[in-house]
Amino acid sequence: MVPRTARSLCDIRFLLLLAAAAFIYIQVRLFATQSEYADRLAAAEKAESQCTSHTRSLIDQISMQQEKIVLLEESKKVRDEEYYQLKTLVRALEKRNLEALISKNEVPVAAVVIMACNRPDYLQRTVDSILKYHSSVSSKFPLFVSQDGTNPDVKSKALSYSQITYMQHVDLEPVHTERPGELIAYYKIARHYKWALDELFTKHNFNRVIILEDDMEIAPDFFDYFEATSTLLDNDKTIMAVSSWNDNGQVQFVHDPETLYRSDFFPGLGWMLTKSTWEELSPKWPKAYWDDWVRLKEVHKDRQFIRPEICRTYNFGEHGSSMGQFFKQYLEPIKLNDVHVDWKSADVSYLREDKYLVLFRKIVSDAKPVHGPDAVPTAHNLDVDVRIQYSDQRDFERLARQFGIFEEWKDGIPRTAYKGVVVFRYNRTQRRIFLVGPDSLRQLGIKHS
Known part of the structure; x- marks a missing residue:
């Protein structure tokens, strides 16, 4: 039978051995952590150095741009002053010319x-x-x-x-x-x-x-x-x-x-x-x-x-x-x-509105109405003013094309028209041709014949 004193001493040695192993493990982990931290710190210092260098570069660029802006502002002031002087000169010349004219x-x-x-x-x-x-x-x-x-x-x-x-x-x-x-x-x-x-x-x-x-x-x-x-x-x-x-x-x-x-x-x-x-x-x-x-x-x-x-x-x-x-x-x-x-x-x-309406009504009313598909050939053979009625824009363009006048409309109005009536002379003579819109006679106050 082992004496009690010997067994206690053995337990103590075992515990010391465990403690030593734990200490060694802790020291190894601590060293690894310190090494990893040192690497990270070195990388951070390198990144900081690069950032500082880049920042300095940006500051230098901004400084250069600011100098350019100052120069441009000064140049603009000079140009504005020149422009103002030229504008004043032009106004003086305009005034002098007008006074002379x-x-x-x-x-x-x-x-x-x-x-x-x-x-x-x-x-x-x-x-x-x-x-x-x-x-x-x-x-x-x-x-x-x-x-x-x-x-x-x-x-x-x-x-x-x-x-x-x-x-x-x-x-x-x-x-x-x-x-x-x-x-x-x-x-x-x-x-x-x-x-x-x-x-x-x-x-x-x-x-x-x-x-x-x-x-x-x-x-x-x-x-x-x-x-x-x-x-x-x-x-x-x-x-x-x-x-x-x-x-x-x-x-x-x-x-x-x-x-x-x-x-x-x-x-x-x-x-x-x-x-x-x-x-x-x-x-x-x-x-x-x-x-x-x-x-x-x-x-x-x-x-x-x-x-x-x-x-x-x-x-x-x-x-x-x-x-x-x-x-x-x-x-x-x-x-x-x-x-x-x-x-x-x-x-x-x-040409006043009230007088002109009466005058134009009379000359259109006095013109000979010509109808039908042969209206244009018939108009060529007459020796009096004639009027030909068109039904819509397409019909007007057909008639205008046959006579050779402008066919174009703008916002529902043919070129030169008054109350939808387009008038022109026939072959350099006094004779007039009236192309009359579908609502022109009513606007002029002329009864359909």
């Missing part, structure tokens, strides 16, 4: 602005045509050229004329078309028109403005025509504008240089409007296609336009934004008036 004792009839962009040769032809007839009325019709953009040749050409006040529209805003494939030129043109008309009506405070484009020649009585109709435009609020253009003014369709018409269709191409009308149009001016916009019923609101039988402008612009559309067929054959008309003695009061 306008007699202090005579209120101008209308400012005349030529809208230009990048065609110096066209601009010269237009200005030279105007200056032929302008000297005797220079104080009544101060001349402006409004250039859209920075074409140096156009600017140089415009500034070469002492009789003209030069304006420049520089628009750096990007153009965003509303539909794919649209030409941005139509958007830029609309912006230019709004800017130029705001300048003339608001800044220069003209009561009327005549708008021309840089591809037009004018007739000898151009200025007298607009002066004669200016009072009518002021006093008859059913007239929105006066135009020098007839879409069906080709040589074979006109005869009388003294005849003027009212029309529900805006002709454009050399037209005069008042300040009050512009104040209505300017706030809602469209982004593009301004001329078609004016032709909308919701815009002209049943107001009408005065147009001549024989054009007082000739459009020679075969090359431009519209890329020669209609030029050969409709524009090139236009007759420009070359007959002297004494507009100073002319009575144009018959």
Whole structure:
């Protein structure tokens, strides 16, 4: 039997052995943990070093960019100051030119602005045509050229004329078309028109403005025509504008240089409007296609336009934004008036709405009605005024095609129409052809025969 003392000593040794093993295990684990921590710490220090280096690089780049921004701001200040000085100079020149062009004792009839962009040769032809007839009325019709953009040749050409006040529209805003494939030129043109008309009506405070484009020649009585109709435009609020253009003014369709018409269709191409009308149009001016916009019923609101039988402008612009559309067929054959008309003695009061309706009703009523599929051949063989009724747009286009006049409609209105009636001369004679809409006789107060 083992003594108790010996057995206790053996237990103690066993416990010490276990404790030593546990201590050694703990030391091994501690060493492994310290080693792993040291590796992580080294990796963290390396990452921190890289981050610090990258941060310093970014700080250096930001510092360089800030220096560039400061330089750009200083450059901008210099340019702004130069721009302000140039703008002040231009205003002073405009004021001096206007004082030279306008007699202090005579209120101008209308400012005349030529809208230009990048065609110096066209601009010269237009200005030279105007200056032929302008000297005797220079104080009544101060001349402006409004250039859209920075074409140096156009600017140089415009500034070469002492009789003209030069304006420049520089628009750096990007153009965003509303539909794919649209030409941005139509958007830029609309912006230019709004800017130029705001300048003339608001800044220069003209009561009327005549708008021309840089591809037009004018007739000898151009200025007298607009002066004669200016009072009518002021006093008859059913007239929105006066135009020098007839879409069906080709040589074979006109005869009388003294005849003027009212029309529900805006002709454009050399037209005069008042300040009050512009104040209505300017706030809602469209982004593009301004001329078609004016032709909308919701815009002209049943107001009408005065147009001549024989054009007082000739459009020679075969090359431009519209890329020669209609030029050969409709524009090139236009007759420009070359007959002297004494507009100073002319009575144009018959164009007032109340008088004109009575007058037009009579001439349409007196025209011989022609019906049936042979209406056009029959009209060719008659020696009196005739009227042919069309049933709808397609029927009108068929008749227009046979006679050779404009077929186009805008917002339900044929070009040149009054109450749906399109009138033109037959083969350069006094005879008139009336194409009459399905509701025209009722609007005119004519009973069906």
